[in-house]
Amino acid sequence: MSRIYEAMFLIDNDRVRAGWQATKAAVTGLVEKHGGQVKTSRRWAERRLAYPIRRRNRATYLLTYLDLEPGSIPALNRDLEINDMVLRHLFLRTAAVPAAEIELSAAESAADFIVPEPPPDDAVDEPERREHHDEDLDIEDIDDDADLEAAIEGGRRERPPIRRVEPAIVAATPERTEG
Amino acid sequence: MSARPTRRKFSSGRAPKKLKLGLKPDDPIDYKDLDLLRKCVGSQGQMFSRRRTGLTAKQQRRLKEAIKRARHLALMTFVG
Numbered sequence: 001m002s003r004i005y006e007a008m009f010l011i012d013n014d015r016v017r018a019g020w021q022a023t024k025a026a027v028t029g030l031v032e033k034h035g036g037q038v039k040t041s042r043r044w045a046e047r048r049l050a051y052p053i054r055r056r057n058r059a060t061y062l063l064t065y066l067d068l069e070p071g072s073i074p075a076l077n078r079d080l081e082i083n084d085m086v087l088r089h090l091f092l093r094t095a096a097v098p099a100a101e102i103e104l105s106a107a108e109s110a111a112d113f114i115v116p117e118p119p120p121d122d123a124v125d126e127p128e129r130r131e132h133h134d135e136d137l138d139i140e141d142i143d144d145d146a147d148l149e150a151a152i153e154g155g156r157r158e159r160p161p162i163r164r165v166e167p168a169i170v171a172a173t174p175e176r177t178e179g
Numbered sequence: 180m181s182a183r184p185t186r187r188k189f190s191s192g193r194a195p196k197k198l199k200l201g202l203k204p205d206d207p208i209d210y211k212d213l214d215l216l217r218k219c220v221g222s223q224g225q226m227f228s229r230r231r232t233g234l235t236a237k238q239q240r241r242l243k244e245a246i247k248r249a250r251h252l253a254l255m256t257f258v259g
Binding site: 008010044047049050051053059061063088090092 | 210211248250251252253254255256257
């Protein structure tokens with residue numbers, strides 16, 4: 001009995017630049033080779049990766065819903081691992097194909113749909129810098145000086161003033177009463 | 180009279196403010212919902228505890244799965 005799966009593929013942008021519809025057909029063709037039936041498929045996003053994969057800093061995400069025999073997944077996994085085009089993939093069981101996905105997939109298949117070209121600057125010299133907000137560095141959560149140092153190292157250069165808690169407040173709200 | 184503990188986990192003597200995620204107990208947590216997942220990790224990408232997220236045990240397990248899936252697909256960073 002076949003089941004419905006949600007599958008996300010992370011696709012190399014070099015391949016996407018050569019033609020999105022052809023790339024999509026290549027991935028879905030791979031699924032069909034293993035007896036799968038592609039219900040919907042669409043470009044979910046083109047974005048910077050949180051960490052480089054095979055020296056790629058950006059990639060395109062293809063979100064698909066498939067009808068697939070569970071037994072064929074190991075073989076399909078192996079094929080996808082070997083494939084150069086697919087950087088990562090993830091299969092998840094789902095109960096049904098969401099209605100919104102069917103619409104979005106149909107919209108992308110329409111002739112007048114223009115697929116945005118991935119930006120050319122893949123090899124970005126600077127890795128993504130996370131913005132550091134004060135709320136990220138919550139001193140109250142850090143119970144150890146070493147942790148504090150580490151957090152400061154990652155967050156800001158200067159050590160922020162540590163607020164001393166008055167003993168009266170501690171006595172009013174005891175966290176541990178034993179001892 | 181009990182002795183005051185010498186070292187407490189939180190310097191202010193109270194738990195950190197819980198996140199306001201607006202999730203109902205049965206809501207699924209999707210790995211594609213990055214706005215939600217980002218709220219549940221710290222500046223270095225480490226997951227917050229239940230104490231911090233305010234989720235039920237079941238929801239926290241779902242959150243854990245979602246974050247791990249997102250990390251696998253390079254949607255989120257591993258802790259580092």
